[in-house]
Amino acid sequence: MLLSCATGSEQFLGSEAIATYATAKAVILPIPYEATTTYRKGCETGPAAVITASQQLEAYDEELKRETCLEVGIYTHDAIADTRQQPQLSAEEMLAVTTATVSRLIADDKFVVAVGGEHAITTGVVQAYRQALSEPFTVVQIDAHGDMRFEYEGSHHNHACVxxxxxxMGLPTLPVGIRAICREEAELIAKQQIPVIWDxxxxxxxxxxxxxxxxxSTEKVFLTIDVDGIDPALIPGVGTPEPGGLSWHQTLGFLRRLFQTHQVIGCDVMELAPISDSVVSEFTTAKLIYKLIGYQFIA
Incomplete structure (x- = not known):
């Protein structure tokens, strides 16, 4: 199946960083889906804002001492499951197209960075890896919230349930930075002995x-980042900004160590909701994504 590349203006890091699908090792997959956000809305505009902001990043990473994009090759896929264009798109349809698209990228040996969009998307991304891999992997979650409700507001595919x-799916998880849960989640954490790293x-x-x-406990991990896990002073553009959160250097320190010690099979970055007249949230998120790619291939 022919995969479609975004144009230069829609390319992560801009037209100078365009790589062909065949040569790219990393693929940015925008998924601007939003249906169940419960407080501040706007995360369906997050992927486009991140891509626009990324074009102001320096290609040279002073920590890694490399121009990551030139060494790795970063391909930006066309957006899928776009509720800006298809506002009636169901959660089931979103999950189906997400799993199918990520499965094709996995089959082509691409390192996928899915960019949302609401956190419910992660179910479809993780399902693709679950289907592709015979061995178990851990889902490492950076987040302010537990997101472990059985259902919320009548939906099993609410962002609070991901x-x-x-x-x-039978996968172990490691939630990091958690600082807001409900009683149901507290009881589940205790019952299943989920190893939460509290904020x-x-x-x-x-x-x-x-x-x-x-x-x-596993060699392989999938990384999911809800950007509200990071201090809202750094990324205020989120749906529910909880006080506290990881600092920039705490975030990078943890991520670099994670990539050093484990095989990160893929990742997603979710829930950015841009704020009018401010670019700090999308710029910080874009730089975080660039760091993830650098840690995967260069660090």
Whole structure:
């Protein structure tokens, strides 16, 4: 099946970074789907804002001492499951097209960075890896919220339920930065002994990164980042900005160590909801995505 590349103005890092699908090692997959956000809305515009902001990034990474995009090759796929164009798109339709698209990218040995869009999308992304791999993997979740409700507002595919769907796939999880859960989630965490890395512990324990890494029981991991897991002073453009959160350097320190110690099979970055007259949220998110690609191939 022919995969479609975004034009230069819609290309992560801009037209100078365009790679062919055949030569690219990393693929940015925009998924501007939004249907169940419950507070501040607008995450369906997140992927486009991130791509626009990315064109202001320096190609040279001062930490890695490389021009990551030139060494790796980053291909930007056309958007899928776009509720800006298809406002009536159902969750089931979104999940089906997401799983099918990611499955094709996996088959072509691409490192996928899915960019949302609401966190419910992650179910479809993870399902593609679950189908492709015979061995188990851990889903590492950076997030302010547990997202482990069985259902919310009448939907099993609400963004507040995504990690419950992941658990139902039989996959272990490592939630990091959590600072808001409901009673149902607290009981599930206790019952299933889910190894949560609480935000309060991150703030108090200088050794939290090594302790978190030690809790991952599989060699392979999938990384899902809800950007509200990061301090809202850095990324205020989210649906529900919880006080606290990981600092920039805490985030990068954890991610670099994760990529060093485990095989990261793919990742997604979700829930950016741009704020009018401010670019800090999308610019920071774009830089985070660029760091993920650098850590995967260069660090």
């Amino acid at each position: 990690m419950r769907r992941v658990l139902e 309060r512990d991150i703030a108090r324990d200088p050794d939290w990164i090594e302790k978190a890494i030690a809790k991952i």
